[in-house]
Structure formats: structure tokens, C-alpha cells
Amino acid sequence: xxxxxxxxxxxxxxxxxxxxxxxxxxxxxxxxxxxxxxxxxxxxxxxxxxxxxxxxxxxxxxxxxxxxxxxxxxxxxxxxxxxxxxxxxxxxxxxxxxxxxxxxxxxxxxxxxxxxxxxxxxxxxxxxxxxxxxxxxxxxxxxxxxxxxxxxxxxxxxxxxxxxxxxxxxxxxxxxxxxxxxxxxxxxxxxxxxxxx
Numbered sequence: 001x002x003x004x005x006x007x008x009x010x011x012x013x014x015x016x017x018x019x020x021x022x023x024x025x026x027x028x029x030x031x032x033x034x035x036x037x038x039x040x041x042x043x044x045x046x047x048x049x050x051x052x053x054x055x056x057x058x059x060x061x062x063x064x065x066x067x068x069x070x071x072x073x074x075x076x077x078x079x080x081x082x083x084x085x086x087x088x089x090x091x092x093x094x095x096x097x098x099x100x101x102x103x104x105x106x107x108x109x110x111x112x113x114x115x116x117x118x119x120x121x122x123x124x125x126x127x128x129x130x131x132x133x134x135x136x137x138x139x140x141x142x143x144x145x146x147x148x149x150x151x152x153x154x155x156x157x158x159x160x161x162x163x164x165x166x167x168x169x170x171x172x173x174x175x176x177x178x179x180x181x182x183x184x185x186x187x188x189x190x191x192x193x194x195x196x197x
Contacts, residue, residue: 016124019122020097024116033138034138035134038135043092046088054188058141064108066104068103072084073086102118111147132195134188139183
């Protein structure tokens with residue numbers, strides 16, 4: 001009896017999926033604010049944007065763009081000399097990350113937040129493991145709409161003096177749960193789990 005695949009050779013085996021370890025650091029923040037994420041290479045770049053928003057406790061109220069050499073991907077935009085491609089049509093595998101040391105993510109162009117994304121290494125895909133996942137990090141992300149890097153550093157100085165008028169104003173604006181030294185991995189990963197692939 002002749003089999004259906006006889007004479008056609010062995011079927012091509014799909015290469016195993018890869019996972020990237022990415023280190024995300026908020027540029028210019030002192031003390032340092034960073035996160036380490038494991039993400040699947042099949043993840044859409046727009047999903048990485050969602051993951052960064054969660055990891056730094058931002059609310060996706062503003063425009064964003066990933067910067068890879070002379071290419072910009074994010075909220076689609078075409079204006080004068082500025083062109084931003086749609087990041088919903090690009091996966092991490094499309095970006096050749098295994099040959100790229102780093103790239104950046106810009107958020108809230110008015111405040112100018114920059115996240116440097118360092119491609120640390122490729123790791124083996126584990127079936128059943130949650131991706132994306134945040135393995136480590138330090139400090140709370142800069143609060144959404146706090147005014148940018150300089151205002152953020154001023155805020156940190158003011159809240160160390162809660163008896164002053166500015167200290168009281170910032171603490172009232174931030175709310176009682178804000179702790180600049182805390183990086184809540186449980187909260188981050190709970191929110192990342194809802195994202196999925």
C-alpha cells in the first residue's frame with residue numbers, strides 16, 4: 001500500500017519558537033527605573049507597547065513610537081518629515097532582534113519619555129509558561145502626566161518633604177498608594193497575563 005506522503009520526502013519541521021529577554025530602562029531617571037521582560041518572538045510590536053505600558057504603570061493616553069535605526073513604528077502618522085508606521089502589522093520576529101543590541105520606545109511626545117530596550121538574549125520557549133512575563137525590575141514607573149523627566153525628579157524631591165506645600169500637593173495628586181521605590185511584579189504580571197501572546 002502506498003502512503004499519502006510517499007515520494008514527497010519528510011515534511012519540513014517548524015523551527016522552535018524563540019523567546020527574547022528584554023531589559024527596559026527609563027532613560028534619564030535617577031535612581032534607575034527598569035524592567036526585565038520575557039516575550040515571544042511572535043508577539044506583535046503593538047503588544048510590546050501594551051506590555052511596556054503595564055510594566056511602567058502608564059495608561060496609554062498618549063502617542064508612542066518604537067525607534068529602530070531610521071524606522072519608526074507606533075501610532076500611524078504621516079506629517080511633513082515625520083512618518084510613523086503602524087506597529088500592529090509587525091511582529092518581533094520581523095525586526096531581526098537577535099542581531100540588534102537595542103532600540104528605543106518613546107511615549108508621550110510632549111513629556112518626552114524614552115525607554116531603552118536592550119535585547120539581552122534568546123531563551124528557550126517553555127510550553128505552558130506565561131508570556132509576556134516580567135521577571136525583575138526596580139522602582140515605580142514615572143507617574144502618567146507628571147510633566148516629564150525634570151518635573152518627575154522635582155516631584156521625587158518634593159515628596160521627601162511632605163510638610164511643605166509642594167510636598168503636600170504632590171502627595172495629594174499621587175494618592176496614598178504611590179511608592180516611588182516599589183516595583184510590584186505581582187501586579188504587573190497579573191495585568192500582563194490578561195494580554196496573552
